[in-house]
Amino acid sequence: MKLLPRDKYSCTCCGVCCKWPGYVRMTDKEVGEIADFLGLSVAEFTKKYTHLTNDRRNLSLIENEQGHCIFLTEDNRCVINDVKPQQCRDFPFKWRFFGWRKQCKMKKNY
Ligand code: SF4
């Protein structure tokens, strides 16, 4: 997939990417960082906020009743923004879902 230059894009904080179905995968290092950020032990964080992906490769964040990421607030902020997983940081620069252009406001005609 073509990489999207960061200077061609600005996030409107619509929250759609955090509501999109699918895993939010984390590395072991990210699990530790998020647990620290929340003041939890890795065991506590893992039990309360994660589940194992079907391919058993990663832990993924759980979702709320609406199917949104558990850390998305009602006003579309990320509770763990300072330590959010690389997968979140990489959207839409390195990966995208179908229809992403309708959500993400692009600069210029990119
Ligand atoms: S869908 Fe795009 S504009 Fe909306 S929050 Fe995600 S990155 Fe930002």
Ligand code: SF4
């Ligand atoms: S961790 Fe934050 S940025 Fe990532 S999906 Fe959840 S709310 Fe969105």
